Amino acid sequence: MRVLLAGGGSAGHTSPLLATADALRRLDPTTGITCLGTREGLEARLVPEAGLPLEYIPRVPLPRRPGSDLLRVPTRLRAARAAALEVVDRVRPDVVVGFGGYVSVPAYLAARTRRVPIVVHEGNAIPGIANKLGARMTRHVATSFPDTDLPHAVWTGLPIRRLVSTLDRAALRAEALATFGLRDDRPVLMVTGGSQGAARINAAVSGAAADLATAGVQVLHIVGPKHELVVDQGDTPYVVLPYVDRMDLAYAAADAVLCRAGSNTVTEVSGVGLPAIYVPLPIGNGEQALNARPVVDAGGGLLVADAALTPEWVAASVPGLLTDEARLAAMGAAARGVIALDADDKLARIVVDAARTAS
Numbered sequence: 001m002r003v004l005l006a007g008g009g010s011a012g013h014t015s016p017l018l019a020t021a022d023a024l025r026r027l028d029p030t031t032g033i034t035c036l037g038t039r040e041g042l043e044a045r046l047v048p049e050a051g052l053p054l055e056y057i058p059r060v061p062l063p064r065r066p067g068s069d070l071l072r073v074p075t076r077l078r079a080a081r082a083a084a085l086e087v088v089d090r091v092r093p094d095v096v097v098g099f100g101g102y103v104s105v106p107a108y109l110a111a112r113t114r115r116v117p118i119v120v121h122e123g124n125a126i127p128g129i130a131n132k133l134g135a136r137m138t139r140h141v142a143t144s145f146p147d148t149d150l151p152h153a154v155w156t157g158l159p160i161r162r163l164v165s166t167l168d169r170a171a172l173r174a175e176a177l178a179t180f181g182l183r184d185d186r187p188v189l190m191v192t193g194g195s196q197g198a199a200r201i202n203a204a205v206s207g208a209a210a211d212l213a214t215a216g217v218q219v220l221h222i223v224g225p226k227h228e229l230v231v232d233q234g235d236t237p238y239v240v241l242p243y244v245d246r247m248d249l250a251y252a253a254a255d256a257v258l259c260r261a262g263s264n265t266v267t268e269v270s271g272v273g274l275p276a277i278y279v280p281l282p283i284g285n286g287e288q289a290l291n292a293r294p295v296v297d298a299g300g301g302l303l304v305a306d307a308a309l310t311p312e313w314v315a316a317s318v319p320g321l322l323t324d325e326a327r328l329a330a331m332g333a334a335a336r337g338v339i340a341l342d343a344d345d346k347l348a349r350i351v352v353d354a355a356r357t358a359s
Helices: 013-027 041-051 070-092 104-113 129-137 167-182 199-207 211-212 249-252 264-269 287-298 311-322 325-336 343-358
Strands: 003-005 030-037 054-056 093-100 118-122 140-143 153-155 189-190 218-222 236-241 255-260 276-278 301-303
Touching: 003 013, 003 070, 013 030, 013 041, 013 264, 013 343, 030 041, 030 070, 041 054, 041 218, 054 070, 070 104, 093 104, 093 343, 104 118, 104 129, 118 129, 118 343, 129 140, 140 343, 167 249, 189 199, 189 249, 199 211, 199 218, 199 255, 199 311, 211 236, 211 311, 218 249, 249 264, 255 264, 255 287, 255 311, 264 276, 264 287, 264 325, 276 287, 276 311, 287 301, 287 325, 311 325
Parallel strands: 003 030, 003 093, 030 054, 093 118, 118 140, 140 153, 189 218, 189 255, 218 236, 255 276, 276 301
Antiparallel strands: none
16 A cells, blocks of 8 residues: 655644554554655655655645735645645555545645545544535545534544653653753743744743742743754753753653643643643644633543633742642643644554555
8 A cells, every 4th residue: 555644833733643654564564654844844854754755746835815915826736736736646545544634635736636635634623625625525534523514524633753642751750851861859841932932932931931040940841943942050950951852751750741732732731641731732723722711621631722821820830739649640640641642543444445445
């Protein structure tokens, strides 16, 4: 079987793509996998690093509002569709799988033109434009959240890396603390704004660094590759990193996480049993708040508006949480039971079934 996986632009699309590729090869090691992406997205680095072939097509942003960019979409889309069609003709996949974003629309159009079965996976609680279109071309649709409004949708969850889904945090704790230069006698707050970082989160937490240190709270702060942050160090470590490849170690070191609420982040953080303070991205259609809502409703996290996240809020709210072991344990247990971690296997079986149905 040959599979073309289309997705990219951010970790939210690239990470489930890579997890699904691994699951397909666990089902059948002879499966031929090719990925479709852009040269500008995160996939341009992560896919080759994973040892998978990556074909490139032009980037086609899909603006949410009218304007000059919207007028350019038809021309850009024709060029991207032609590039995707060339890849489909050369690779000859038995099935095309799209994860949304810039890459998926040209892939869906090329697959429909060549009558190749399509599988759609939607990562967010509210579907994006690309997958709303893709879901009209197939009956094989999977979602990360149970109430996502797409035709023919089956709730699978979000495919995540086995490195994370099988993580034993306690077993890796000592190694993780040593890796990041953290102490073993004080709680650790992990902070991340996603693969690109978040200026609001960076400023709010670093602005409360002195209060966190006074409370004995260590910080592992992943600021993003385009952000810089300098924090005065005292007896309580405040570790600043631009990016972390071994997120399993970061999760193992942490006692709680302050983060955005992208679907990948919510799935991983809750899945490994970490209490979280979710700060949804304030732009878009509100999907990040909906992503986090099931975990928050179950008692596994807190939801804080982006505008409300200030150094004063962090200083007033975070130390009490991080130093309350009983509360952390209860939140972690509540978070762990909300989202299943076998979506990679479920989606892989849907992909195989789609290819077999068409053959």
